[in-house]
Amino acid sequence: MIVLLIIIPLIGALAAFLLPADRYRPWVVAAVATIHTVLAVQAVRTKMGQAASDWLQLDPLGGLVLLVISTIFLICAMYCIGYLRLRANRPNRVFCTALLGFLAMTSLIALAQHLTVLWVAMEATTLATAVLLYFNQNRSSLEATWKYLMIGSVGIALALLGTLFLAYGALLGLGEPTLLFSDLVRRAAHLPAPWVRTAFVFLLVGYGTKMGLAPLHTWKPDAYGEAPGVVGALLAGGMTTCAFLALLRVYRIVDAAGQGRFARELLLVFGLLSMATAAAFMVGQRDFKRLLAYSSVEHMGILVLGIGLGGAGIFAALLHVVNNALTKGVLFLAAGNIHRAFKSKRLEDVTGALRRLPLSAGLFLAGFFAITGSPPFGPFVSELSILTAAMDTHRYIVSALYLILLAVIFIGMGSTVLAVVRGVPPEDAEGRSFRESPFKTIPIIVSLVLVLGMGIWIPRSVSTLLHAAARLLGGS
Numbered sequence: 480m481i482v483l484l485i486i487i488p489l490i491g492a493l494a495a496f497l498l499p500a501d502r503y504r505p506w507v508v509a510a511v512a513t514i515h516t517v518l519a520v521q522a523v524r525t526k527m528g529q530a531a532s533d534w535l536q537l538d539p540l541g542g543l544v545l546l547v548i549s550t551i552f553l554i555c556a557m558y559c560i561g562y563l564r565l566r567a568n569r570p571n572r573v574f575c576t577a578l579l580g581f582l583a584m585t586s587l588i589a590l591a592q593h594l595t596v597l598w599v600a601m602e603a604t605t606l607a608t609a610v611l612l613y614f615n616q617n618r619s620s621l622e623a624t625w626k627y628l629m630i631g632s633v634g635i636a637l638a639l640l641g642t643l644f645l646a647y648g649a650l651l652g653l654g655e656p657t658l659l660f661s662d663l664v665r666r667a668a669h670l671p672a673p674w675v676r677t678a679f680v681f682l683l684v685g686y687g688t689k690m691g692l693a694p695l696h697t698w699k700p701d702a703y704g705e706a707p708g709v710v711g712a713l714l715a716g717g718m719t720t721c722a723f724l725a726l727l728r729v730y731r732i733v734d735a736a737g738q739g740r741f742a743r744e745l746l747l748v749f750g751l752l753s754m755a756t757a758a759a760f761m762v763g764q765r766d767f768k769r770l771l772a773y774s775s776v777e778h779m780g781i782l783v784l785g786i787g788l789g790g791a792g793i794f795a796a797l798l799h800v801v802n803n804a805l806t807k808g809v810l811f812l813a814a815g816n817i818h819r820a821f822k823s824k825r826l827e828d829v830t831g832a833l834r835r836l837p838l839s840a841g842l843f844l845a846g847f848f849a850i851t852g853s854p855p856f857g858p859f860v861s862e863l864s865i866l867t868a869a870m871d872t873h874r875y876i877v878s879a880l881y882l883i884l885l886a887v888i889f890i891g892m893g894s895t896v897l898a899v900v901r902g903v904p905p906e907d908a909e910g911r912s913f914r915e916s917p918f919k920t921i922p923i924i925v926s927l928v929l930v931l932g933m934g935i936w937i938p939r940s941v942s943t944l945l946h947a948a949a950r951l952l953g954g955s
Contacts, residue, residue, distance in 0.1 A: 480522050481537050484545070484586045487514055492579035496572060504575040505560045511579055512549075512556035515586070519549040523944065533659060534593040539947035543797060544724045545589040546944075547804045550929075551716040552582050554808050554922045555709045561918030562709055565819065569614070577610040581713065588721040594642050594658040597725055598635070601689065605631050608718055611710045612702055623701040630698040634688025638725075641681030645732070648674030660728055667735035675736045682729045683745060689722035690779045691772075692749050693756035700760075703772035704824065708815020711768070715775045715811060716804035723782055723800065727952060730786060734953055739789070746787030747877060753780025754884040761891035767817070768824045770895050771810055774850055777888055778803045784881070785865045786952070788872055793954025795864030797945050802849075802857035802933055808926035809846035813839045816920075817899065820913035826895065831904035838915050840900045842923045847896040849930050851889045857933030 491511035495504045523542040537545070559578070563571050584604040591597040605628070612624045645663070646656040652669040653662070663670070688695040703711045733742045757777035764770045778799070785796025816839035821829045832840035849856035852863070862885070869878040937945075949955065 480518060480526055481535065481590055484515060484518055484522065484590065485583050487511060487518070488579045488583035488586065492576045492583065495575040495579060498572075501567070501571050502564070504571055505556075505563045508559055508575050508578050509553075509556045512553040512582070515582060516549045516553045519545050519586075524940070533661075534596050535587075535590045536592045537590060538592075538951065539944055540724065540727060540951050541589040541591075543800070543944050543948045544720055545586060547720055547801055548582070548585045548589060548717050551712065551804050551808050551926075552585075554926050555712050555812070557918060558709055558812050558922040561916045562707065562815070564918075569616075573610060574614050577607045578713075581607040581611070581717070585717055585721050588724060592660050594645065594660070594728070597728065598638060598642055601638070601686075601721065601725060602635050604718060604721060605635065605689070608710070608714060611713070612706050614707055614710065615705065619701075620705045623698075623705040627698045627702045630688060630695075634685045634695065636685070637681050637688070638685025641678045641683075641685055641729075644674055644678035644681060645729075648678060660732065663732045664735045667732055668737065670732075670736045672736070672738060675733055675738050676741055679729060679733045679738065679742055680745070683726065683742075683749070686722045686725045686729075687749060687783075690719050690726070690782075691753075691776050692779050692783065693753040693776055696753070696756065696776045696779075699772040699775060700769045703775065703811075704766060704769045708811045708813075708818065711771065711815070712808045712811035715771070715807040719775065719779055720800055720804055723779070726783070727786070731952055739953065743787045743789055746783040747874075750780040750782075750784030750787055751877070751880055751884070753777065754784070754881070754888070758884050758887040758891060761888055761895070764891065764895050765826045766824045767826070767829065767895055767899050768814055770892060771807075771814060774810070774888075774892065775807065777884075778807075778850070781862065781865065784877075785861075785868065788865065788868045788874065788877075789953070790868060790955050791871065792865055792868035793952050794945060794949040795861050795868055797948050797954075798864065798933075798937075799858065799861035801941070801945075802861050802930060805926050805930045805933070806846060806849045806856070806858055809842055809923055809930065810850060812919075812923045812926070813843035813846060816913075816915065816923075817843060821904075826898050828905065829899050830902035831900075833900045835904040836913070836915055838920050839923070842920070842927060844896060844900050845927055847892060849927070849934075851892060852885060855931065855934045857930045860934055860937075 495507045584600045587600040609628050613620050648670050650656040652671050691699045754777050757773040760773045782796050785792040817832050852859045
């Protein structure tokens with residue numbers, strides 16, 4: 480069954496490529512996404528621990544990420560039916576094929592139990608998302624795509640160096656250059672500390688670039704700013720989650736090798752630096768899609784900060800993976816609707832969105848409150864849990880900086896979001912022709928309901944999975 484999670488999207492990608500009519504391809508994407516979600520849920524419920532080979536296995540950590548990816552992809556696939564109908568003047572053969580290729584490769588990342596397989600799948604995901612970024616086929620999207628590819632290539636190259644260093648450390652300590660996670664974790668005590676530390680630094684910088692941790696985030700503002708809203712949601716909720724999973728796989732090995740404290744201190748530094756960078760660029764931001772890019776930088780910082788705290792912070796960070804992905808689905812898809820209605824991302828041109836698009840603008844506003852950690856939404860629970868973990872470990876300076884940065888981000892992001900939704904919309908007959916169809920709004924509502932549900936009541940099955948994944952990483 481777990482191999483089908485990779486094979487079915489690849490078959491769907493081939494079908495989408497061969498299908499002659501543009502209007503049917505979004506339905507193929509939605510159908511494959513639905514089947515994938517059903518299979519993912521069934522696999523996590525009944526096939527946990529099942530191995531297709533030594534290199535592919537579904538463990539709690541991969542199962543959690545698989546469910547997040549499958550859910551956010553299904554939401555985006557349903558949205559694509561309405562979005563691509565709106566963009567009927569642009570061929571969607573390559574776009575739909577790349578979407579399903581993205582789903583296949585992110586599923587492979589979730590199942591990979593070998594560092595080389597994970598690296599190859601991450602590179603393939605990068606290529607698929609580059610194609611998606613260029614969908615608008617204008618000068619700005621071309622520039623954003625090249626920047627994404629160039630910076631991402633540097634990151635993936637550094638991750639490859641880190642992989643080679645870890646393999647050499649395994650050769651010195653274990654007598655064989657194994658890169659299987661199970662072997663490395665089980666025999667980690669024999670790995671030489673200098674090579675483990677060096678490998679972790681390179682892998683942190685490499686996969687941190689894919690996550691968008693500061694100061695490695697410079698591709699994000701352009702990529703998120705120029706990408707269609709559906710692609711932004713997949714990048715912020717899917718791609719970055721996969722890069723975080725890769726980092727967690729490596730952290731588990733480093734921690735088992737006795738270098739966990741070294742790794743956690745580095746993660747704390749990168750976490751606070753990312754939050755501070757996001758706060759600095761959010762204040763006075765005039766482009767609401769670039770604002771969401773810096774929000775993603777902030778939340779990648781929160782994720783690694785939680786891991787850096789250890790203990791209960793690991794559970795809180797994994798919970799935040801779920802909350803962040805779902806909330807980014809709300810924000811990017813709603814922002815995409817606003818962008819299409821106003822034909823602009825700048826505050827000079829976008830005002831009064833609540834009057835022109837009452838539902839999309841209302842969802843955008845709700846998404847802002849959710850992503851900034853306001854109750855009763857899911858991110859409030861996970862961000863508060865990270866703060867509690869910091870206080871419990873007597874990290875009072877970290878706690879103070881965390882709270883200050885969250886407050887600055889709330890104010891900075893709030894000023895931009897309120898400027899978008901309030902006021903009187905400009906007179907624009909073309910903009911007024913945009914309609915909020917069910918396919919362009921219901922997926923956003925579903926995502927928001929899930930975010931709200933995670934803040935009120937975490938299902939027992941999700942909680943059990945989170946605890947099992949946290950225990951793999953030495954968390955509580």
